[in-house]
Amino acid sequence: MMQDFLEISGLTDVGKVRQFNEDQIGIDAETGTVLVADGMGGHHAGEVASRMATDMIMADLHARIDQLGPGAGSITPLYAADQAIKRANRAVFAASQTQTAYHGMGTTLALAIFHDNNVVLAHVGDSRIYRLRGNVLQLLTRDDSMLRDQVDLGFISAADASESHNRSLVTRAIGAAENVKVHLRDERVLPGDIFLVCSDGLTDIVEERDIELILSSLRTNLPLACLHLIQTAKDNGGYDNVSAILVRVLERFPAGQRSRFLAWLRSLFN
Amino acid sequence: MAKLVLSAGGTVVHQCFVDQLRVTIGRDSNNQIVIEDPTVSRVHAAILQVGNDHIVEDLSSAAGTFVNGERIPRRILQHGDVMDFGTHILRYLNPKAEESELDRTMLIRALPKIPDQASQPLAATVGDAQVNTARATKVHLPSGRVKALAGARSGTQIELDRVVAILGTPDEQLAVITRRPQGYFITHVEGASYPQVNGILLDKEAHPLRTGDVIEVADEKLEFWQD
Numbered sequence: 001m002m003q004d005f006l007e008i009s010g011l012t013d014v015g016k017v018r019q020f021n022e023d024q025i026g027i028d029a030e031t032g033t034v035l036v037a038d039g040m041g042g043h044h045a046g047e048v049a050s051r052m053a054t055d056m057i058m059a060d061l062h063a064r065i066d067q068l069g070p071g072a073g074s075i076t077p078l079y080a081a082d083q084a085i086k087r088a089n090r091a092v093f094a095a096s097q098t099q100t101a102y103h104g105m106g107t108t109l110a111l112a113i114f115h116d117n118n119v120v121l122a123h124v125g126d127s128r129i130y131r132l133r134g135n136v137l138q139l140l141t142r143d144d145s146m147l148r149d150q151v152d153l154g155f156i157s158a159a160d161a162s163e164s165h166n167r168s169l170v171t172r173a174i175g176a177a178e179n180v181k182v183h184l185r186d187e188r189v190l191p192g193d194i195f196l197v198c199s200d201g202l203t204d205i206v207e208e209r210d211i212e213l214i215l216s217s218l219r220t221n222l223p224l225a226c227l228h229l230i231q232t233a234k235d236n237g238g239y240d241n242v243s244a245i246l247v248r249v250l251e252r253f254p255a256g257q258r259s260r261f262l263a264w265l266r267s268l269f270n
Numbered sequence: 271m272a273k274l275v276l277s278a279g280g281t282v283v284h285q286c287f288v289d290q291l292r293v294t295i296g297r298d299s300n301n302q303i304v305i306e307d308p309t310v311s312r313v314h315a316a317i318l319q320v321g322n323d324h325i326v327e328d329l330s331s332a333a334g335t336f337v338n339g340e341r342i343p344r345r346i347l348q349h350g351d352v353m354d355f356g357t358h359i360l361r362y363l364n365p366k367a368e369e370s371e372l373d374r375t376m377l378i379r380a381l382p383k384i385p386d387q388a389s390q391p392l393a394a395t396v397g398d399a400q401v402n403t404a405r406a407t408k409v410h411l412p413s414g415r416v417k418a419l420a421g422a423r424s425g426t427q428i429e430l431d432r433v434v435a436i437l438g439t440p441d442e443q444l445a446v447i448t449r450r451p452q453g454y455f456i457t458h459v460e461g462a463s464y465p466q467v468n469g470i471l472l473d474k475e476a477h478p479l480r481t482g483d484v485i486e487v488a489d490e491k492l493e494f495w496q497d
Contacts, residue, residue, distance in 0.1 A: 108375065150320050169322065171377070176377050
């Protein structure tokens with residue numbers, strides 16, 4: 001299924017300073033779904049929040065695989081992503097309200113679902129999604145962060161952002177409130193595109209020009225590219241947990257192909 | 271909590287914590303920090319608190335606002351920064367801002383007036399006026415180069431001044447040289463056959479490079495050199 005059209009490689013690492021890894025990655029080659037979650041909260045709560053959200057969302061989307069895509073079901077992947085994230089938000093929030101140890105926990109999220117020559121991008125917080133097309137890296141998400149707001153409101157210049165102490169302050173998270181607003185978009189993909197889904201442990205410490213160079217240089221070896229991203233973050237200090245998932249689009253994946261396959265698959269059971 | 275220390279001629283004349291969202295500095299007596307100096311404007315500058323940041327902003331003063339000797343319209347203050355106001359010096363102290371605890375992701379209330387930009391157009395490409403959020407790293411990296419002895423680039427020298435450099439021919443045989451704090455490493459990237467260093471085939475692992483090593487990858491033969 002989607003594994004015929006995509007190549008996926010992902011890594012998560014505790015870094016060099018932290019004791020626990022509160023990042024969580026999810027990869028489902030069958031549905032063409034990848035996600036990164038960066039948990040926050042005291043003791044192990046951050047880990048709990050990111051794991052809860054990851055497990056719930058991945059399971060939710062996997063269960064809906066044959067509903068996704070035109071002709072296959074009644075919901076769009078965009079809607080499915082939004083609903084799955086909101087369900088996870090309610091669950092994490094409920095847990096944080098009912099158990100003292102989990103009070104105040106939450107998680108960022110960056111999610112990509114590949115479908116019908118498109119990709120649904122969803123995010124909350126400061127985990128990011130980039131696309132390398134040709135040799136050009138482009139950021140496809142806008143951080144929910146104090147730093148980003150500061151720049152957009154003109155408090156500081158974009159060039160001065162690296163001097164800020166606000167890089168870890170997110171303005172939106174999963175599990176922080178009863179409801180969450182999710183940033184969603186649906187983008188066309190082209191064969192050869194490489195998508196990077198990552199936590200701020202990478203982008204806080206590795207300049208985008210270096211990420212761009214690593215991805216364009218090592219595009220034919222995704223596991224090695226992934227390793228280099230993590231390694232560079234750690235070489236630069238590794239202050240935070242660091243996660244990166246790379247997805248390369250191998251060829252077009254028209255909806256029809258998947259729908260036909262699903263129809264055939266279903267016919268076996270009917 | 272951040273602290274401001276005002277001194278003149280080496281003597282501390284006033285000090286206070288930055289406990290308000292906006293602290294103004296000037297000659298007028300209703301500023302939080304009053305500087306009695308004729309070259310200082312009545313309301314000269316302000317220090318704003320935004321999240322963990324304190325931002326000093328010049329308020330169109332006649333003499334200008336200087337941080338560490340540089341005239342600035344606006345600047346994020348760093349622990350130990352010194353601002354000049356006429357004969358007075360205002361020092362910003364915030365040792366906590368240096369701590370790694372700030373790296374821990376935390377939730378904060380958004381600044382007002384940020385529209386939901388879920389459907390905004392794509393951000394600019396790298397190199398344009400994109401927000402540079404990566405911090406400046408204090409890592410010391412080695413400096414090295416390879417000299418092409420044979421192949422398409424024969425006779426040329428390639429500086430290894432970026433995080434990675436690719437050698438070889440795509441679809442045939444590629445190797446990557448990685449620049450790390452502990453030195454340079456070479457790793458096989460693609461191709462059925464592996465590159466050689468000093469006549470020995472590489473395996474899948476990264477292999478450290480030393481001055482004088484001869485690398486053979488695709489039709490290229492290169493000598494490695496590190497300062």
